[in-house]
Amino acid sequence: MHMFRKNIKTKSGEGLIIREAIATDASTLIEYVNKVVGESNFLTLGVGDFNKTVEEEEKIIEDHSSAKNRIFLVAEINGKVVGLLNVNASNKPRLKHIGDFGVTVLKDHWGKGIGSSLIEAMLDWAKSTEIIRKINLNVQANNEAAIALYKKFGFEIEGIIRRDSFIDGKFYDAYAMGILIN
Amino acid sequence: MHMFRKNIKTKSGEGLIIREAIATDASTLIEYVNKVVGESNFLTLGVGDFNKTVEEEEKIIEDHSSAKNRIFLVAEINGKVVGLLNVNASNKPRLKHIGDFGVTVLKDHWGKGIGSSLIEAMLDWAKSTEIIRKINLNVQANNEAAIALYKKFGFEIEGIIRRDSFIDGKFYDAYAMGILIN
Numbered sequence A, B: 001m002h003m004f005r006k007n008i009k010t011k012s013g014e015g016l017i018i019r020e021a022i023a024t025d026a027s028t029l030i031e032y033v034n035k036v037v038g039e040s041n042f043l044t045l046g047v048g049d050f051n052k053t054v055e056e057e058e059k060i061i062e063d064h065s066s067a068k069n070r071i072f073l074v075a076e077i078n079g080k081v082v083g084l085l086n087v088n089a090s091n092k093p094r095l096k097h098i099g100d101f102g103v104t105v106l107k108d109h110w111g112k113g114i115g116s117s118l119i120e121a122m123l124d125w126a127k128s129t130e131i132i133r134k135i136n137l138n139v140q141a142n143n144e145a146a147i148a149l150y151k152k153f154g155f156e157i158e159g160i161i162r163r164d165s166f167i168d169g170k171f172y173d174a175y176a177m178g179i180l181i182n
Helices: A023-036 A054-066 A114-129 A144-152 B023-036 B054-066 B114-129 B144-152
Strands: A005-009 A015-020 A071-077 A080-089 A098-105 A134-140 A156-167 A170-180 B005-009 B015-020 B071-077 B080-089 B098-105 B134-140 B156-167 B170-180
Touching: A005 A114, A015 A114, A023 A054, A023 A080, A023 A098, A054 A071, A071 A114, A080 A114, A098 A114, A114 A134, A114 A144, A134 A144, A134 A156, A134 B156, A144 A170, A156 B134, A156 B170, A170 B156, B015 B114, B023 B054, B023 B080, B023 B098, B054 B071, B071 B114, B080 B114, B098 B114, B114 B134, B114 B144, B134 B144, B134 B156, B144 B170
Parallel strands: A098 A134, B098 B134
Antiparallel strands: A005 A015, A015 A071, A071 A080, A080 A098, A134 A170, A156 A170, A156 B156, B005 B015, B015 B071, B071 B080, B080 B098, B134 B170, B156 B170
């Protein structure tokens, strides 16, 4: 059980809270995901593809907050969820040092540094775990803004994975990116 | 539901059956996995890391046989399971064309072409699905025999994933390999 909470400001001076998701966020997060998947074509979830029930989402949140190598971070402005970052990891002894993450921000809040704040908080957390020694992500190879952001934080391209998603009738390659946590 | 079964011969002339796993194999497969993990240090499972119950293993087998983009193949000699190949895949529309697989063979039966027979059967199946359009695998970067085998079947190295496993106190890189299915 880790309880992470940070009060900061966006680039435009708004109050921004980065905190761990809690079970009572479940229905809000389902709404959030259903909105965000319609705002970008760079995600592995499309419109209508996310079908978790509130109970399932609660369980995911609890699985994250009880695991030392997983975290579910929420970015909030004025009590509204505007961004989400999720680190998944295996329980297997040979793999439990690896976190896989994904991050999204609502389109209305792009350009405010919210993705950066989430990634920064995640990397701080990862270093504090003493379990996580590697963070991985996959990003669509033509998502230049995201790739630049990840590189800013020290992520390196480790591979080009062919046909890593199929969106509107077309295959897209992805970069496998990773950063060592020491 | 797909029902795959092939009667062939090993290099040494023994009768070899490649078939889909069925629910009643569950306890045999658990025994098999617990044996095979002790015979190689190239796997992401170590000794004692596999803790599925018979019921859980039955469910995994059924999940595979009922999904069009997953398969669980068994290699059998004289009624004994000597090899296993497992293709996992997502249900998400943007990802369901991707199969991830792993394959093992009991040490006593290495060098008989059983891994090749399993991979060949898997690729035949993948082409027949009309859903699978990409097969991925991760292999420890120093597992030269396996890498050569995958290359023989047309798999290409798409990336070098750092710290992809942690075995006996040491991190190992892996190759992300993939093949397009057309």
